[in-house]
Amino acid sequence: MKAASLQTYTSQLPLPWVETTPDCSFFFTADGKPWTPIGQNDAITWPELAGLFQRKDVQTAETYLAYLAEHGVTCLRLMLEYSQTRHRYIERPAGQFPPNMVRLWDDLFALCETYRLRILLTPFDTFWMRIHWKHHPYNQANGGPCSNRSRWLLCPDTLNAIKGRFTFAIQRWGGSGVLFAWDLWNELHPAHANYNIGVFGDFISEISDHVRTLEISLYGRAHPQTVSVFGPELDKHPAMADVIFRHPKLNFASTHFYDTRTINNPKDTIKSAIRTGELMRDALRHITDNRPFFDSEHGPIHAFKDRHITYPEPFDDEYFRHIQWAHFASGGAGGGMRWPYRHPHSLTRGMRAAQRSLANFLALVQWQNFRRINLNEEVQISSPSFAVFACGDHRQAIVWLLRKDRKDRSGLVSKMAKSLPVSLSVPNLAMGHYSVTLWDTVAGAVREVLTVEHTGGAHLLINLPPVASDVALVVRNVYG
Structure with missing residues (x-):
């Protein structure tokens, strides 16, 4: 593994780490204060953060992060690479980390620290990685370790490469409280293991142990861990619930709330909220140890991707606000994390106002010992x-x-x-x-x-x- 020729990232304004407590449904910081993930999915190629690459426009990114902080946002869900294009791979070739990408993440961690924001970090953009597999550095045809995209979770060489990516990220950024938690694998899917879901538990255990052992050896503690899934896959493969909701090595649970008839393609702002409440209740039913749960991705995916609809702001704002409160009031940690599904991929001012409303509401709740x-x-x-x-x-x-x-x-x-x-x-x-x-x-x-x-x-x-x-x-x- 070849490291980038840059100075090691060092924390200037340390944030206390976020922790989970046994048998508690919410998060706290290491200094004992309640902490709630309020935020959305973001990407290093989307307008507000794109200027960090080669430091072309750092000011836009800083202004954006300051704006988020002012509106009560506490957390961004980000992928270490975003594979919709071929220009933002964190490794290229496999095992080598381009200095421009490392510096981008150094700058992003430093800015988030300044504005007291945290990152839910997942190492791979598995959606675009699968679609654009022929270009990905992990493809054996490009000198990578894996012969086929159906063997990501089966191939021993790919497992070692995945561990190597985690090792690099942990050594460089893992000591920072900006890192809220690891989403060890984005949208775990049977297709990633040639439809052998029986390997999921062992794969997660292997990655979890690697991450936790390395963090403890370097920092004396470890960040929380989860793994995400495209929600409808749980209906097709109920056995996946053991990994998603109950895996003993994971600290909290998360899924992606996509529902064909409502959330994916809303006709009104009411039914999606009601469905969110139903999905929340079902998710909490699966959890047996009271670990925290939240939806880490949702939004009108079918309307945007397949029907090419960007909803008018009044509709989308209310749809967003209703889902947020349905998620939170039903027992979720925070209001869920929207994937923007807008042109451009940015949340509206109305959505930011809704996030600020929820953030202010949190002060009314007694979080210590709340066993909801x-x-x-x-x-x-x-x-x-x-x-x-x-x-x-x-x-x-x-x-x-x-x-x-x-x-x-x-x-x-x-x-x-x-x-x-x-x-x-x-x-x-x-x-x-x-x-x-x-x-x-x-x-x-x-x-x-x-x-x-x-x-x-x-x-x-x-x-x-x-x-x-x-x-x-x-x-x-x-x-x-």
Whole structure:
């Protein structure tokens, strides 16, 4: 393995590492503060970060990262190489790391550190890597280790090359708190192993052990690990759930929420949110040790890629905001990570406002010892006009209500819908005094605070003021 002829990246403004805690559904930093991944998928070839290559326009990248930080973004999901083109390979040829690419990542880590942003890093862009395999440096025809793209997870020489890529990244950037976690393999797929899914567990164990052992030897600790999957593959191959949700060496779980009838090709902004809530509940059902879970990629893939649609901003903003709150209120760590699916690949200002609203809402939640379970179907509601998304434990609950019976011709929740009174019954809460904070998800501000006493019975009854479209709630024991 040939290293680039550059000075080693060194941290200037250290960020505390993000950690997971046994039997806890959320993340904390090494100094004990709660941390939530709020962000999106990004790429080193997309407009805001493209100028880092050869340092052609570092200022645009810095301005962008500062803007993200101002809007509550805490995390970017990035691929170490993005293979849609042939000019951003992190290795070329295999085992050699081009100085321009290494310097790009040095600069990106330094900028993220300045603006207190973290990176969920995955080593390969497996989507474009598969499509453009004939050009990839790992292809044996190009001097690489692998004879066929169906043998990525089967070939011993390719396994060693993958370990070599991790080794280089860990030695250069692994000591930084900017690195939130490793997504060890992007969208694990049967096609990567000649449809032998039985090898997945051993492959992940091999990579996980390599990464963790090297990090501990160099830094005395290791970053959290996950592996991602294109969600519909779990329906086709249910046995994959053991690796995705329960692999003993992974610290948290993540999937990519793509649903053919709703999320992939939305006709309105309501059904995709409801489907997100269903997918969240199903994912949490698979997890047996309460590890954190979040969707690390979603968006209108079919509409954008196959139908060549870029949605109008008012529609896409509401679609984004609804999915975000459905994900979070159902028990996810954060609001999920959108793949932009826009021309260009950038989130809108409305989406950034939605992220800032969620970021500000987080301060209302007591994260220490929050052992949430999904309550989407357990919370009872007086009006059938609303969908319910909720999670909670014995002292706290998060609830989001979404109007589902009124939409306009554009598929948005109708702005003319009459406000309706709503009563909620929240289960599992211990007796005591509760504050109920109502949050305006559009304005990003507290709407009202109620006080409710729970004197007995299976549910805490909450009578809300009339709701027109949606509202988020934090229900907290005032002594909890």
